[in-house]
Amino acid sequence: MCAEYATRPREQIAQILRSERRYLSAAEVFRALQRARARVSLSTVYRTLDRLRAKGEASSRIDEQGEATYVICTTSHHHHAICRVCGHVEEVACDPMERFTEALKAYHGFELDAHAMEFFGRCARCR
Amino acid sequence: MCAEYATRPREQIAQILRSERRYLSAAEVFRALQRARARVSLSTVYRTLDRLRAKGEASSRIDEQGEATYVICTTSHHHHAICRVCGHVEEVACDPMERFTEALKAYHGFELDAHAMEFFGRCARCR
DNA sequence: CATGGTTCTGCCAATGATTCGCAAATTATA
């Protein structure tokens, strides 16, 4: 039990996420699938996106309208810079965080075990 | 037109947010109101919380279950450290960000105009 | 390439937080 099948729908969904390097909602992925003549149900899109996130292959965020959106990740621990113009997502390394860790412990008595960061602005192409 | 009324429900809602220094959902605020024998509808709770956020007096985040939660803010630009045990929220100043700003511009060509950060761990009392 | 057990998918109904519409209540002002 607990095996893992490589199926057509999953490959088609991953394909779309890989080609678009920006946060996509389930509905957007679904529309892209239809445009590509791929017959995949919305349920499967939801399930597959969540599965990718659980496996750490995708990252998710809630957009301004409260919808869950997903983007493929490559490196392990990092953060995202999101272009306000084109939506392009850049993976950002996380070096200067030790400063925060120290400051939080020294000043607030707070012991850090995780953090989340998002950056917004304009990417190189959109400037 | 466009005046602003100080009403009982609004004061009661703000009261609850001020006393609990952690992220509360609309439903939690509503239950707290009932416990305090305050007769305020859930709709008003939703409207008031969103209004506080719009005025910058509260900050909101989506919790693990996808629900919107709110906490009162005092200082202007800052971030939140959230205790995993008691939910206590600590406001954290934002000094080391210039490093990220520089790195993003130099390395990724990305021009920053905003960022969001969240820290998780255990507060001083819960350690 | 047939079989059989497991895993996935599609369909469609249910869920549940949030929003909307509107009449009645509240607030501010005079």
Next chain:
DNA sequence: TATAATTTGCGAATCATTGGCAGAACCATG
């Protein structure tokens, strides 16, 4: 108190997301 503007409460509507389940797809084995 009278008046106009704003807010509230209620219930219905919205809409992304989840759940249940029967059938299809997958894959190892003989």
